[in-house]
Amino acid sequence: MPSALTPADFEELRQLLARFAHVFDNGDTEALEEVFTDDGVIVLAGPGREFHGLAAIREFNTSLGELSPDHHTLDTVFDVDPEDPYGTVRARSRYLAVLPDGSVHNGDYVDVLVRTPKGWRIAHRRSVPRHPVRVG
Template sequence: MDELSLEDVSGIRGTLALFSHVFDNAEVADLGRVFTGDAVIELRRGAGRVVRGLPAIGEFALSLRPHGPDHQTLDSHIFVDGEGVVRARSRYLAVLPDGSVHNGDYLDVLQRTPEGWRIELRVSVPRYPLAEGVFR
């Protein structure tokens, strides 16, 4: 794929926006509207964590309730890389239960499915507080 249509970009933006609503509210039945069935989330904050597959992503979302972060996704740049892979880089802000804020980047690989655009891989890279070794 060399270029994305406006319809593609709109669909991808919708998927990226839906993440915070579905994940933060642990609406597990709707996670398939955001992620592919075999999606992977890689968290690079602290010791890190890899979550594989929609059932595990649902368990992860539920494990954060009721005191999980409140995510805001913004400034998404959507593009096709040199190998034809559809990617998005988004900034996020996460308000933690104590009122402190954590932020970083989501580095996503997206896949067009019959139901629409879905996240196949999400790598969450923290910015502040700065994780050791991430930007050095």
Template sequence: MDELSLEDVSDIRGTLALFSHLFDNGEVADLGRVFTEDAVIKLTRGAGRSVRGLPAIGEFALSLRPHGPDHQTLDTHVFVDGDGVVRARSRYLAVLPDGSVHNGDYLDVLRRTPQGWRIGLRVSVPRYPLAKGISG
């Protein structure tokens, strides 16, 4: 794919915005509106962790309730890379139950499905506070 239409970009932004609403509210039955069935979430904070497949992503979302972070997705840049892969880079803010804030970047690979644009890979890269072993 060489270019994205304005409709594609709008649809992708809508998918990315929907993530926080569904994930944070434990609406796991609807996570297929955001992720592909075989999606992978890679968490790079601390020792790191990968969550593979829609059922595991739903279990992960539920494991954080009721005291998980409240995610805000902002400053999204959607683009097609040199290999024709559709990507998005977003900044996130996560308000923790104690009121502290964690932030970072979501690096997403998106795929167009018959149901619309979905995240196939999400890499979560923390910024602040820095995890042990990560220097600025």
């Protein structure tokens, strides 16, 4: 049986969440495999859009082009899944996103993080807008 999560695991998890912003905001679609599982999911709760699988996440990232926000992940709390204390972690983070016009959007990321043979990855990310609420 694997050992329980260590401080090194939590540091890797923090690095993973930080890496998302660097990879996604720079349009480094090849490096998205360092962030998401192959079957990873992004759910955008505000506009009600979903992207299933690494190929769809890459396509979404590419489609944003110059309109991609600049993401900043803050105030993350981790919860170890009591049913799987060695391989699944739930995380809730606040985010700030600076939009191309300089306005700021914020919300919460609700993530399911899993340990894979290549390290920790995001299996499911739900992005929930808070304020201002964006329409369209």
